[in-house]
Ligand SMILES: Nc1ncnc2c1ncn2[C@@H]1O[C@H](COP(=O)(O)OP(=O)(O)O)[C@@H](O)[C@H]1O
């Protein structure tokens with residue numbers, strides 16, 4: 001039987017800064033169509049993990065494969081071609097302040113190496129995806145004219161405008177109030193379910209993972225709805241917990257809540273109390 005298509009694979013990956021392992025022998029495999037929620041406290045290594053997955057950071061130990069191709073040691077040009085199939089929302093959105101919202105969202109279509117789009121198709125795509133994140137009237141605005149939540153929505157649009165197979169979201173809800181955070185999460189879910197993208201989301205909020213695991217976008221009604229928590233769904237969304245660079249948990253939402261690992265149990269309990 002052929003192995004399921006592996007979209008992303010870490011094999012004993014370590015990243016060492018100043019003698020400290022900020023990723024410590026991390027191994028996991030992400031299958032096509034999966035949602036992966038990466039939880040952990042500040043400084044646990046979540047952003048380093050995503051950057052390593054994109055080849056922006058080279059691991060000191062171990063190997064990384066993207067779309068079944070080992071990227072460790074790959075030449076820049078080959079790496080760009082692979083990276084072009086991945087959408088990324090960087091922490092704090094990382095929009096270009098001097099570009100309009102339209103230009104920000106068009107940026108990957110026009111400038112990302114390995115992305116090829118007919119120039120006549122750029123504006124319609126940008127307009128459509130901005131409408132999708134409920135920002136249809138902001139094309140001529142600049143990032144500093146938008147609220148934090150709106151900027152996050154622009155970042156979601158930019159991460160998805162190339163229609164990538166795989167999308168990474170780094171802390172999309174950080175620093176937002178709970179209502180805005182839930183709005184952002186519903187847009188992430190909508191993007192995922194409209195195009196069945198494999199999605200990796202980093203968060204310090206357990207709640208974000210629960211939303212990814214238990215809600216889906218219904219294209220018929222155009223609404224986000226609760227999807228009953230079934231066994232099948234369990235395999236669809238997987239959770240990981242990073243503690244000081246070590247992967248201390250990998251499994252379903254139910255397994256997360258039942259984890260005997262003291263750090264994981266404490267993390268879950270604290271989140272429940274603050275919710
Ligand atoms: N370029 C760097 N140089 C040195 N240390 C770094 C660098 N980037 C990240 N670190 C350290 O690696 C650890 C993990 O960082 P990061 O992945 O950003 O954490 P988070 O889980 O909050 O995203 C932190 O201790 C951070 O200080």
Ligand SMILES: [Mg+2]
Pocket residue numbers: 046047048091171
């Ligand atoms: Mg981070």
